Structures are given as C-alpha cells and as structure tokens.
Amino acid sequence: MIVAETAAHFAPRRIFLSFHSIARGAFDRFCAIAGLAVLAPVFAIIAFAIKLDDGGPVFYSHSRVGKGLERFRLLKFRSMVVDSEESSPLTAPSDPRVTRVGRWLRKYKLDELPQLLNVLKGDMQLVGTRPQHERFVAFFPSEYAVLLQVPPGITDPASLRFRNEVQMFHDGAIEQQYVTQILPTKLELSLKYFRSRTFVSDIGILFRTVLGIKLPSKY
16 A cells, blocks of 8 residues: 555656656757757858868767767767877867867867757757766766766756866876866766756756856856
8 A cells, every 4th residue: 555655656756757858858959950050051161161171071979978878979070180089088288189170169169069969869968967988987987877867968067167178187197187186076066966957047057058158156
C-alpha cells in the first residue's frame, strides 16, 4: 500500500518533468532554427573567409561527451590548422595552431555558431554545461554524471565567467592547469546552476551570452 501511494504521489511530478523537458527541447529547437535562418548570411561570410585564408575545411568536428555520457560530434567553424587537436584539445595564449581568421572568430565566439545545428539535432541544448573532451570527463566522473543527465549546452554561467579562458593560462603545462585550477571551478558553477535553473534564468543566460555581459558574483 505504501509503495503504491508513493508511486501515485510521484507520478504527477514525473509527468511535469517530462512535459518540461519536451517544452524546453521544443523551445531550443525553435530558437536554433530561427538563429540559423537569421545568421545564414554570417555563416556564408565566415565560410568564405576561412576558405580564403588557407583553403581548408570550413567546419571542424570532434567527439565530445554528451547526455548519458554518450559520444556525439561537436560542430564548430574551423579556427585552427587542420588536425590541430591531435596535439592537444586546449588552446594556449598565442597558440600557433590558430589561423588568422580563427583568431577573429574566437575573439567574438563566432566559431561556436554551428553548434546551433547540434541543438537542432538534439545533441545539445542552448543552456547547459559545455560539452567536454573524454579525457577531461574522466577526471570528474561524478560531476559529469550529474550534469549530463541532460544534453550539454552552448552556454551556462561557467561559460560566461570563463569567457576569456585562454588568457588565464600561464607558462607551463596547460592541461595540468586546466584540470587542477580552471575545470573544477567551472564544474562548481555549472552544478550550482544545474540544481536551481529555471526557464527564466536560462533566458537571462542567453541574453548575457549574446551581449557578452559577465555574471554577478552570486554565480
């Protein structure tokens, strides 16, 4: 009897969460379609600039860890020389692998725009923890097990706080700096937001991302 009553008690909650997930996914896909339509001329200009720069591929994709710790292909405008990530997935200040056009794309975060296609496919959402390389997820399995109950996102509080992440690296092994100093703080921010996020707060994150506004200290 108690089991039956407990199940009945949580049934409306499960229905609400399911509806909320569907509604959020529909909103994200609608925004992705609208964004791709509006930004189509920008995509064309960027593609032309990349081709004119070095003649290489316009887009770049690499395996990242997504919802349920499943792999997916993250899409970006190519901002580095071909096969650059074979050496390291992280970018150091004044990294010689970054192309001339790539420096401009990274400065204004325009290399991230193709991830609207990942959102349209359902691999990502607009707001959520950034998709990470497998080797870094392995350092923090518990944190990512929580965060990746839902798809990773294009932006979240950690993305805004670390908007100029590359400039935070010092001389030395940047991967060690990332794993011991930067990534733990990013995960703390992402987890804090994950536990209290609302649709309204997500809208606020999106506006801050577009406008390049930093988050208040509470995050």
